[in-house]
Amino acid sequence: MSRKALFLAGFAVVASSATAVYVLHEAPPAALRQQGPAVDTAPIAAGMKDLLATYRKIIVLTAGEATPGANEREQANLVGRELFHENQERQAKLDGALARLAASNNPRRHEALDSLLDQVESDPSLFDADRLAYRELLAGLQGELAKDSSLRAIKLHKRVSEDLDALAEIERNYDKEIRAVFGRFDTRAIQLKREKWDAYVAHLQTLYQRERILKDYGVVLPYPPRPEPAEPPAPQQKDEAEIFGTALPKKTVVLTFDDGPHRRYSAEIAAILKQYGAPAVFFNVGRNLGEIDKAGQPRLNAGAQVSRKLMADGYAVGNHSFTHAQLSKASGDALKAEIFNTDALLKAMDPHRAQLFRFPYGARSKEGMGYLASAHLTSVMWNIDSLDWADPVPSSIADRVLNTVNKEGRGIILFHDIHERTVKALPAVLDRLVAEGYRFAGWDGSTFKVPSTETAPVPRAAATGYASSWAIVVGIDSYPKWPRLQYAVRDARGVSEMLIQKFGFAADHVFTLSNEQATRAGILAAFHDRLAHGGMQANDRLFVFFAGHGATRKLSSGRELGYIIPYDSDPDSFDTDAIPMTEIQNIAESLSAKHELFVMDACYSGLGLTRGRSDSSFLRDNARRLGRQMLTAGGADQMVADGGPNGHSVFTWTLLQGLGGKADLNGDGLITATELAAYVAPAVASVSHQTPAFGSLPGSEGGDFVFELPPENEFLNTQTAQLSNDAIALNNKLDAKASAPAEPVVVKDLQGGERTIATPAPVPVSARQQAQRANDRGLQLYKEKQYAAAEAQFTEALKLRPDFALAANNLGFVYYKQDKFAEAARWFENAIKMDPSRAIAYLNLADAHGHAGDKDKAKAAYKTYLELAPNGSGAGYARQQLEQL
Template sequence: MRVRLLATLPALAVVACLSLQGCGKQAAPAPAPGAAASAPLPAASEVVGELKEVLAAHRQIIVLFADEKRQTEAQRAAADEVGQAIFHDNRAHVDRIESQFDAMTAGREDPTATLAPVLDYIESDTSLFDADRLAFRDLLASLQADVARNQTLGAIRLHKRIGDDMDALDEIQKNYDEEIRAIFSRFEQRAIVQKREKWDDYVAHLGTFYTRDAILKAHGYAAPAVAAASAAASAETVAAASASKPLKPGKPETGPEIFGTGLPPKVVALTFDDGPHPIYTAEITAILKQYGAPGTFFEVGNNLGKVDADGKTHLGKNAEISRELLAEGYIVGNHSMTHAQLSKVTGDALKTEILDNDKLLKAIDPDRPPLFRFPYGARNAEGKQILASEHLTSVMWNVDSMDWADPIPNSIADRVMREIDKNGRGIVLFHDIHERTVKALPLVMSRLVAEGYQFAGWDGKSFTVQKPGDKRGFVDVAADAAAPASAAASMAAVSDTTTEGDSWAVVIGIDDYAHWPKLSHAARDAESVKGLLVSRLGFKPAHVISLQNTSATRSNILAAFNEQLPKSGLKKTDNLFVFFAGHGATQHLTSGRDLGYIIPAEAATDHVADDAIPMTELQNISEALVARHVIFVMDACYSGLGLVRGGGSIGAGNFLRDNAHRVGRQMLTAGGADQMVADGGPGGHSIFTWTLLQGLSGKADMNGDNIITGTELAAYIAPAVASVSAQTPAFGSLPGSEGGEFVFTLAANEESLSDATPQLAADAIALNTKLEKTTAVVAASAATDGVVVKDLQGKDQKIAAAPAAPVSDRQQAHQLNDRGMQFFKEKNYAAARDLFAQSLKLQPDFALAANNLGFVYWKMNDDANAVKFFEAALKIDPSRPVAYVNLGDALLREGKADDAKKAFETYLQLAPAGGLAQHAKDAIAAH
């Protein structure tokens, strides 16, 4: 069995090092003319030399951890300590690279000549493996931010080139995560051309440079005596480690140092180090609110401000984030001034590390919580004495998420759960400075809640289970559902954070029946639903089982549920979406009861009971599936579904937390017996599937929290379809349901509006206008009295959406942008304009929303405002090609042909083969 990257990626500690170093970094102002000439620019060869040192550290850590599963506890402890030492030493190289990048991009000169050789090395040096390049990802992000300060054409082109490199590195991470080995022919060419090496080949390659024993020996561990790792450590390290040790599980911890072993069984405390971060801290708190959990944040002083030699404090803008955290009930603790390895610091320097940050925290809140965490857990007796004299409690941890090392969210979540299962309780160490932590945290939270864990916060004396309304350590989501405001940087948006487990789908569409009347829409419906699941709702292509036409036989459909899903790895924490488009039938039994069937491709018309699949069988399958939440959406008409068993719906508590506890089995059908599925929807779809596609694109998010529950989907679809057709869709829970809800998480739409953006045809706009009238009324009543729809036996029932889950400002800004896109495509420009403006107000440096707002103004013939917002978008993101074409078009209409020509030429420099290249060329030629 191949060793997975997921299992070995404490190895990529250096990637985290780069992020740690960049945390809180603010762009330096451009120097005055001539100032840059006072000091020689670093040579590209110097930077490449530093990059090679970063790479060497990256490779050594990979070798240290590559055989982690075969190591003993002592060997793993030794590897952890040496890995952290390499990580710490590497910070000096990162510091130098950051300074070199600052110098090379400052001023008004084109930095291409100095930076191009650096990018050439990262992109195409023949000695580098794909996994080597992961060492440079966060440095590239930092370089891109530096380049954005320089407005020369060369810098703009470099900005785009770096963005392409980062996209390629994201693909490399994904490829190793999923163990993709095949080379795909349709792969966008980027600056980094991926070789797609296998991970074990890469590790074997590193073995020609380093051995694990040699690395350990170089750091004071004499092989083969690694089993005595602690004894073999230096005297300084021994003194630090022996200062205190975790108590036995269950024994109360009263200080002066707490590890989490004294917490009750199935209780965890969530802690986050190294912030505050201007984006990710708010994302973390939004997730904590969604699950009603407290959190403790240990912050680095350099991120908060500075302290003069005379002891006077000067708070920076990030201090406001800490102030808001405290105001909302979170705990904010001291994590030293510079994140130094304090076991190696003594005297006044050690006091400064601890006390200066404490001064900053007291300047933020005089009653700051008296908690301290040693960076890396590295401490000595002197440091602990300083804490005692200042009445500070040292907070350690017994569950390390390793998010400082592992860039794969699923791997981080799996590691945390393994460690928590092993310990049964404890303090979990995360970092609120990494995107991957934002993605991993909800996976951890949903699993913990499903397994009955509770969350502890600091009550002033110890970590205890918190309840809503407690003064410290807990955020009462009912009091304030908004996340702390944050200045979202012009970087890729974080994926939405509410997904529980993996999402799977079985999608079936049958037009080509052997004996039943052929259909014209079902296969197209299924294909469109599949595409939307992958592009908009975060389903992995490998997790979508598709059966169309002649492949959708009875045996293949049943095998998809009974064989393919279990063999593919469907887990109890996962979600399953089932879509069927085809014929349905109702058989009237002699008992007087109706029994519904779905018709597979080969079924005979006179042998329905033998050839078709009865709903009773689907009900049995749904109960047997291990997935937590399952929803069947059936674009077919029939009746005769089983009675509902199980718990009721989730009330007005914390929805995501409660939903994680409950199994959900739901079904939404297009209509009842003796009803015909209405064809004739836009794009060749049925009316039902068209409405489904609109709902899953975001319109069914009736409470505006970036998620769509099964109930919200039904509340949107059923009245809308009934209002424009003779169908009455039905919705309800199947046997085995405990009231849980399937949850769709909406991914952000990253499409930039331009003249090439397609808009809906007239028939689609007309139908959506009719649907909108119905759903507007439904949305209003859903928030108060609920919505009346048919249940699975054709009787009226009232359903209501769950209370909205808290979202961050960034999530809400993206949601508003997405809704604006929908209105734009329906040519409702006024509504689109208002939504884009609201989005930009929430997130002032949201380049996508700025471009889109400008384009709507352009469509409304308001060229002055169009130019204003196109220029704003380019100031935020100078390598957004489409905005240059949009700007050029708006400038032309203002009569500024020369400025327009420059904008079109810049587009062609950035995207010579782009989709708008001919448009730009034609515009230049015409003027």
């Protein structure tokens, strides 16, 4: 499967499983190297080097933070935070300088920006992790370039976009390593360096020493005292004038977020917290909320709207000073203004703001504490530091928090709501905390405590949080002694592709057995050798799919026993050479994976399933409950309906449609096995003579297998495939039986009875997430040629996120398919304004103008497409159209 272009080390590579193509960053053509005064980029380049140097020092200070003594760790973190905020100021100045350069009239501005990007991409001294220091800087530059419609700016925008994709790849690589699953990557002609994180830190420690950094910032650590005879442990610190969190009840934590509000990340963090039913405190920096005018009156800005929404949603919002200065070094009116100005802004938002204050860096003084007392504010510190301000890798942040919580047993956790990495790390932290029985305390106006009637989380799946994903996929058509099947192998292949391409299962963890490979010995060896002895861990998941014959034998006791039929089974002796479901049950119980899901596209009964359970505390329970579940195509004496679209059985086609997104019944971007059954079972039963069944195998503790839907990022164009008419007709029938959220669904269990599944209610998500889900639904509807419904979904996505270029393009293409070419062109133009380097939007725009009869505009758009993607999939078509115009 092709990956995005990665621009690193000065050039790009587009890689697939078979080929790799080099694409050099081209120098500006002579015609574009216009005369004009040279741009002095030295100050910006120097600032970028300083940004990197400070980023590196922060990592040196905080790397291995658990090993030094408590005093050294505290001093290192204090200096590290100061360095971080220095870099925030430096970042703001660089953002401004780049914005001014991008907006200037100097004809050589693009040449100058090219040279600065060369510094990020081509400097041989940079490690992969170094480049993460420039991520936010590049994102800001991308936004500035979007305002310039010149071809050179568009090309630069494309280059920056590809650089950001490369940085995302670097983050994913380190994320995998830190999760201890760093392994073989697909071979490419050009590789990212992929240094191990420990090797990177070791390299930095040859450049900078922690002691020297501390000394430069006025800290000299004394020699450690001589060991003294052991004394009884000191009594636990109590929270009095200041709150540290050490007096909280055991297994109780307070979640706090500093330095906001952030126009995007604060809302996303709040949406995640709401999904877990977790209260929190957001400590705001006053200048992010507004200012105090000359008359002493508060003037709120757009940031205040973000915090006002947090308050309305029940979150406490506290004071984090006005400028984030180190208040231990301030005094008099300056110190007083830092506290009281922000308090005035918070009161202007809501007179009932939380009377809480957090000193920046934790640096406080007696005078500062006195001002807090006069303002009736309480100082809130922390005893669990995520170090998300220092650590660029989400999984490392999560591991640090969880390890510290495990050590402390309770406390106040410090996060920051100004980093994307915090948004990514938070679900993993919350999953583990709820799994281990921790409770979240909120501010009740006088203290932190867990509400007596703790808010139940919205029933939803936990973020998957699986360490590794495994699958065994079996498809048998060519039985030597059983009736041959037509679609089983294709069903298996379709499931394997779905798991790898959509859900990110590693290809070498998906074991596919077809026809003669799927003997009894081969299937059992896949379980015993490849899984049990292949490195499966307790936090992994296993998906098993079988497409082939099934059989049922009645025992002397009257109980029925089901079998799956391997390739080499004989109908006259299947009770000895087939695989009884009792053996599958034993295997399921013996494997160490947390969640296992068996999907059987075969009909039989007698599987001995037990009833699963579901309750309103699903989120808190699922992460710690084992899950052993099974979904089957039908019962005994029922024939599998093989006449589904695209060469699939009806059951597997419906399963794939469900996994494609239709089974996300509550729109949270996650599909549980229970949701999948609630979609598949009634839908299949409505269009065939099969009655699919669902339940839990013995040994299950009620856990639910979870699939996480990736966001769709396809820009619709003339090459986008749509479903065949028979597939659309079947989907219409299936969707007619689809359940509304929270509507109970009755399905068969394999004991012959019935069970009711309560489908989950919609969950609160951020506007950005809602927009993505609306776009994804629109894409599904477009492929089913439901243009009016697709148009409504893309429109909804743009209402929720007005700068959503993907949805704008897709809305334009829906108009295009309905021959509304003028409307289509307007939306393609909107998409280009939002994302100027998106080549496919220019191709769409050219087609729309061409059909509308505007040849000049069509020519211009085709030419721009070819400038951006001279070797793109539509390049030949674009050249052909230019010849005809």
